[in-house]
Structures are given as structure tokens and as C-alpha cells.
Amino acid sequence: xxxxCVIVEDEPNAVKLIEKYIRQVPFLQLxxxxxxxxxxxxxxSKEKIDLVFMDINLPVIGGMKLTRLLSSQxxxxxxxxxxxxxxxxxxxxxxxxxxxxxxxxxxxAVMKAKQINEYLQTPSPAKExxxxxxxxxxxxxxxxxxYSDILYVEGSKEYAILKTVSGNHLLYKxxxxxxxxxxxxxxxxxxxxxxxxxxxxxxxxxxxxIGDKRIPLSDKYKExxxxxxxxxxx
Numbered sequence: 507x508x509x510x511c512v513i514v515e516d517e518p519n520a521v522k523l524i525e526k527y528i529r530q531v532p533f534l535q536l537x538x539x540x541x542x543x544x545x546x547x548x549x550x551s552k553e554k555i556d557l558v559f560m561d562i563n564l565p566v567i568g569g570m571k572l573t574r575l576l577s578s579q580x581x582x583x584x585x586x587x588x589x590x591x592x593x594x595x596x597x598x599x600x601x602x603x604x605x606x607x608x609x610x611x612x613x614x615a616v617m618k619a620k621q622i623n624e625y626l627q628t629p630s631p632a633k634e635x636x637x638x639x640x641x642x643x644x645x646x647x648x649x650x651x652x653y654s655d656i657l658y659v660e661g662s663k664e665y666a667i668l669k670t671v672s673g674n675h676l677l678y679k680x681x682x683x684x685x686x687x688x689x690x691x692x693x694x695x696x697x698x699x700x701x702x703x704x705x706x707x708x709x710x711x712x713x714x715x716i717g718d719k720r721i722p723l724s725d726k727y728k729e730x731x732x733x734x735x736x737x738x739x740x
Contacts (some may be wrong), residue, residue, distance in 0.1 A: 511534050511536055512536070512537055513540070514546040516541050524612075534616065542566045556623055558579045560581050562585040580672075583601070585603070587604070639652055656670050657716050658699060659681070659684055659699065661698050681697070694727050695721060695727050702716075
């Protein structure tokens, strides 16, 4: 499966590097290079593109604002500034690359986008007929998220990050409130984590693995979590 992509970047050296990396990934097809946000918005509103490599400090329209104007494209931020990483959680960004980044780090981000693309294009009765939808408020938007698309929730005192197959959502909710809203196939495994049992890849050494995320299982929640696992154990 090929993935069409666009570079939105005003620095010539950065464009050259990303173009070089794209040529090394057989399933990526570069369709255009846009030098400012206005040019990118015009192009992306007319063309169907799967993936955008987006700088943040862009002329005319900044990358973060531009991302909020887009709807169907996956975004990988490519920026020299790490300070925007937290803000990127409020968008549907796949990943956040800080310049200069290696090909290995670039490829890891691209593989995340590829997995999301494949999931969204795979027919599934659960996806077509799922009725258990959670509505979340993120920024000024209210979005519908299927419970089956949620991988895990990572929380802090005043906010939580909802990690789904299509991106991250920043929620100003406490973990206890989210724990009470999520159905029985979700389990609290740590003060900072609630996981979807269906997303677990393996459990090893008091850690739960979901994708490339290694989530600790704390003693406080071990018994209740283990009971849920035992009910499904062959």
C-alpha cells in the first residue's frame, strides 16, 4: 500500500533531508513541496493526501494553525523547537520530530502513520457497526471516538492524554472521572494509566505492552487487573 505525502517546509536544507529520507521508503510517494502555509492549505484542500510532514514556523499560516484547518491528513511535525510538543497533543499529529532527526527516527514516525492508514482502510464489522461512542471535548471541538479505537489513557493531576489509533487527544479531566466513564474492557493499571484490554500485545515483568509503549502495572491495581485477565485466560 502506497502513502501519498507532502512536505510543508520553508527551509531548503530541511526539504532536501526529508526528500532524501522519503526516497529511502518504498511505499512513500512525494506529491508536492509547499513553502508556506497558504500554499499548503490551497494544495491540500484540492488533493487527497495521506501524510503531511509539517514544519511549525511557516510563513503566512503557521504549521500548528494549519494543522487545525486540516481534517483527513495524518501529520508528522518536523521542527527545530521541542517547546511545541505539548501543544501538538491537541491535534491529531502522528508524531513530533525535532530537527536534526535521523532516518531511523523518521522511519519510526512513518511506520506509525502507515499502521494508522492500514487500520482505517481495513474493513471491520466492529468499526462499521460500533455504537459505543465516546464524545470528547478537545480545544473548541467535540469529537466522537469509538471505544474500540482507544489504546490507553495517560494521565496527570489536571489532564489526561487519550491515545487512539488515529492520534492523541488532550483532555482536561481527572483519571478517576475517565475511569468511571470507560466500559468494562478498560482497566486501571497505574495511577497514570488506563488501558484497553483489547489493545494489549503482551504482559511481562509487571509491564503491559501496547504497540511500542511499555506501561507499568502497579501493586495497587495488580489484583483487579489480574482478575480481568484470568477471566479471558485459556
